Amino acid sequence: MGKLFGTDGIRGIAGQTLTAELAFHVGQAVAAVLTEEKGNRPLITIGKDTRISSDMLEAALMAGICSVGGDVMPLGTIPTPAVAFLTVQQQADAGIVISASHNPYAYNGIKVFNAQGYKLSDEMEGRVEDLILNHAKLPAAVDGAVGRRHHGMHALHSAYVQHLLGSIDCDLTGLRVLVDCANGAASATAPDLFRALPLQADFIHTEPDGVNINNGCGSTHLESLARGVVSGGYDLGIAFDGDADRCLLVDEQGNTIDGDKVMAVCASELKRQGKLSGNTVVATVMSNLGLHEYCQENGLDLVCTAVGDRHVLERMLADGFAIGGEQSGHTIFRAYATTGDGELTALQFLQTLRRSGVPASQLAARCPQYPQELINVEVPHTPGVKERIMADESLRQETRRWEEKLGGQGRILIRPSGTEALIRVMVEAKTTEIAHQVASVLADFIKKL
Numbered sequence: 001m002g003k004l005f006g007t008d009g010i011r012g013i014a015g016q017t018l019t020a021e022l023a024f025h026v027g028q029a030v031a032a033v034l035t036e037e038k039g040n041r042p043l044i045t046i047g048k049d050t051r052i053s054s055d056m057l058e059a060a061l062m063a064g065i066c067s068v069g070g071d072v073m074p075l076g077t078i079p080t081p082a083v084a085f086l087t088v089q090q091q092a093d094a095g096i097v098i099s100a101s102h103n104p105y106a107y108n109g110i111k112v113f114n115a116q117g118y119k120l121s122d123e124m125e126g127r128v129e130d131l132i133l134n135h136a137k138l139p140a141a142v143d144g145a146v147g148r149r150h151h152g153m154h155a156l157h158s159a160y161v162q163h164l165l166g167s168i169d170c171d172l173t174g175l176r177v178l179v180d181c182a183n184g185a186a187s188a189t190a191p192d193l194f195r196a197l198p199l200q201a202d203f204i205h206t207e208p209d210g211v212n213i214n215n216g217c218g219s220t221h222l223e224s225l226a227r228g229v230v231s232g233g234y235d236l237g238i239a240f241d242g243d244a245d246r247c248l249l250v251d252e253q254g255n256t257i258d259g260d261k262v263m264a265v266c267a268s269e270l271k272r273q274g275k276l277s278g279n280t281v282v283a284t285v286m287s288n289l290g291l292h293e294y295c296q297e298n299g300l301d302l303v304c305t306a307v308g309d310r311h312v313l314e315r316m317l318a319d320g321f322a323i324g325g326e327q328s329g330h331t332i333f334r335a336y337a338t339t340g341d342g343e344l345t346a347l348q349f350l351q352t353l354r355r356s357g358v359p360a361s362q363l364a365a366r367c368p369q370y371p372q373e374l375i376n377v378e379v380p381h382t383p384g385v386k387e388r389i390m391a392d393e394s395l396r397q398e399t400r401r402w403e404e405k406l407g408g409q410g411r412i413l414i415r416p417s418g419t420e421a422l423i424r425v426m427v428e429a430k431t432t433e434i435a436h437q438v439a440s441v442l443a444d445f446i447k448k449l
Contacts, residue, residue, distance in 0.1 A: 009111025027064025182218025
């Protein structure tokens with residue numbers, strides 16, 4: 001990866017590491033590279049989440065694009081996967097999302113989709129990055145060459161909702177769901193989507209104020225959703241993150257249904273319908289051992305990639321697989337989307353739930369889950385710190401020592417976060433107590449390095 005683009009675009013604290021000036025230059029560079037690629041004026045869509053800094057960054061990006069002769073189609077507040085979908089539908093040359101996903105409001109990010117709705121290639125990111133870091137003097141557009149702003153925001157939101165509705169063909173009448181929009185981008189689309197279905201949907205955390213996105217709500221904080229589902233007697237709780245590209249669920253008893261369980265039951269349904277190409281599920285090394293066991297017992301092949309939905313999608317595209325995702329809730333249904341889509345995931349699970357004829361708790365229980373402990377160890381923001389820690393030989397030896405103690409009845413995965421100053425320690429074991437003990441010891445070890 002380069003010096004600006006991480007595993008999921010450019011991300012940082014708005015106004016500090018991610019400034020309006022940087023956004024302006026990103027807009028210029030993206031438009032300049034696209035102009036060189038196609039030989040004429042590019043069209044770029046832009047969507048954003050509800051962070052207080054998103055308007056500032058949007059304005060800077062639009063100014064940068066237009067200043068070098070690119071056209072802009074602002075989509076307003078809208079989920080990340082909607083930007084990918086609408087970029088393709090509108091035949092734009094690229095789509096830009098302003099969001100820091102599940103991170104607190106002080107953070108923000110910029111990620112770019114290509115004309116096919118996929119994240120930019122490393123080569124294209126490198127070209128954009130070089131222009132910015134080398135302070136390239138790009139020729140300013142003048143007179144009639146200055147970029148324009150296109151309109152049609154409301155109609156495009158509706159087009160995305162209709163696309164999602166077209167992904168299911170099962171009667172959901174009678175189901176009752178509680179939807180947590182995380183005070184984020186889903187607040188702009190989820191109410192229209194679920195109210196168009198023949199089910200009862202109620203909503204929480206749909207009043208974004210710029211600073212409450214992901215704050216005690218959404219897919220990273222399921223407590224209020226779980227309480228609401230149980231007290232209200234709902235069939236299912238649905239939680240999105242800030243930009244709605246991931247979805248976690250809560251069953252009628254208040255228990256979490258994570259991405260592994262979603263993939264397991266939806267893959268089985270796809271197989272039943274003859275739609276599971278390659279008979280394969282694509283997950284990551286973070287997926288629970290329970291998913292491995294489920295796939296083995298149900299005649300499914302499981303392929304695991306490095307962490308990150310980019311790696312999952314690359315494998316899906318390379319081999320034509322239909323479903324893949326991450327335990328954290330990024331689930332990709334390749335027949336309908338080019339990236340993880342939380343609202344699409346919710347619809348696919350609801351359809352599977354209705355066809356199963358059993359409560360969500362019973363459906364999810366078909367995929368076992370081994371106790372898992374995940375500890376995020378904060379490290380300094382200084383460049384190279386995460387790399388130094390991960391290369392430390394004493395950490396490798398300590399990890400091997402605990403792996404031997406687990407004796408094949410668990411596993412340890414230590415990895416750096418791709419977007420935050422964190423080292424993640426994940427341990428699976430036969431019991432919660434053992435998983436917690438091992439993860440705590442390793443986390444404390446890392447803190448001393």
